[in-house]
């Protein structure tokens with residue numbers, strides 16, 4: 001049964017408290033040098049890939065559009081550095097697939113200080129022009145979701161948004177780039193929130209920040225006037241506090257009905273990094289050419305938050321932080337929902353919020369052994385969606401994938417990994433659920 005929402009710490013029910021390893025949260029953001037070559041995929045967002053508009057041998061300026069958006073659900077791509085187009089074609093990506101990419105040989109002697117820009121008076125834009133300007137920045141969801149920002153902010157005429165929820169939870173262990181953005185780019189963030197409120201029609205915004213980041217909360221509070229329509233609210237430090245539905249429940253006590261979007265309860269959710277870049281790039285009329293991300297993990301000698309040009313190969317990035325030779329396992333994103341990658345030749349993209357490196361001796365060898373379910377119920381106790389992961393796991397083992405969806409709400413699972421994390425038998429529950437969903441999707445197509 002749900003607890004009454006009033007008079008309690010802002011949080012959700014269930015969830016876990018993993019070791020957070022947030023040491024980099026106290027380190028200021030630093031800039032990394034440009035790699036000799038940048039590999040810039042044409043599809044770094046959900047939707048249609050961008051269309052290349054440069055040719056091999058062509059010189060490009062930092063910030064210049066090198067690929068244009070292909071329709072509304074698409075984004076342009078900007079040159080992350082001044083240099084020359086060396087190749088256009090398939091290159092490796094983090095997903096393991098080869099994807100269409102533009103390779104730029106960077107002019108190392110160039111100071112890279114010039115950005116192609118067209119400053120604009122954002123206040124004078126109407127909603128339609130504002131959405132177009134947001135699309136021009138090339139910003140996708142920088143928390144990792146990679147949904148084009150302008151699409152997410154497009155509210156249908158028959159929908160009313162009463163609250164913009166700004167996600168500053170950053171509940172994944174190790175990641176602290178959102179934390180540093182809130183501390184160091186507070187004005188950008190507040191400006192970006194204003195643009196998002198204007199375009200979505202939301203009359204107020206609430207920034208939810210986990211209570212392990214008191215300096216971020218203080219920085220935002222200090223920057224907001226007393227009568228602001230933007231509030232900042234501390235929420236309990238608990239994983240997965242930053243998932244859209246858990247965050248909405250924690251801040252507003254509203255439950256998003258199964259299968260529906262947050263707009264069904266009058267809410268739009270955006271990540272702090274996305275809005276801070278919107279606040280920075282939109283008035284400057286610039287495109288997204290770099291991002292702040294966390295590089296951390298036991299194999300990293302110089303962990304921290306770095307400004308990294310889009311397209312930087314991971315090998316170069318890890319060399320800069322003293323991790324290239326010792327790293328045996330690399331995770332993009334956080335350890336709970338991130339993706340393990342098998343090649344260092346893939347580039348940083350718009351959605352890369354973190355790069356975590358682990359050495360061989362730091363890998364959890366013991367956990368590779370899987371035992372039978374002992375019906376302890378731990379997974380049920382932590383699932384934020386109130387599912388029965390134990391039963392889902394038993395059905396997955398029998399490959400009864402349709403049953404998992406029809407009777408046990410597999411589609412409500414958002415793969416947070418809490419159940420796998422607590423399972424004493426080390427059953428790879430979340431991996432099983434991913435496979436089951438993929439098979440169900442394939443069956444639905446046929």
Ligand code: SF4
Pocket residue numbers: 382383384385386387388389412413414415416417418419420429430433
């Ligand atoms: S991965 Fe799915 S089933 Fe497991 S705890 Fe998260 S939402 Fe629940």
Ligand code: SF4
Pocket residue numbers: 372373374375376377378379380389390393419422423424425426427
């Ligand atoms: S936590 Fe693991 S062992 Fe315990 S009930 Fe769930 S699946 Fe079974």
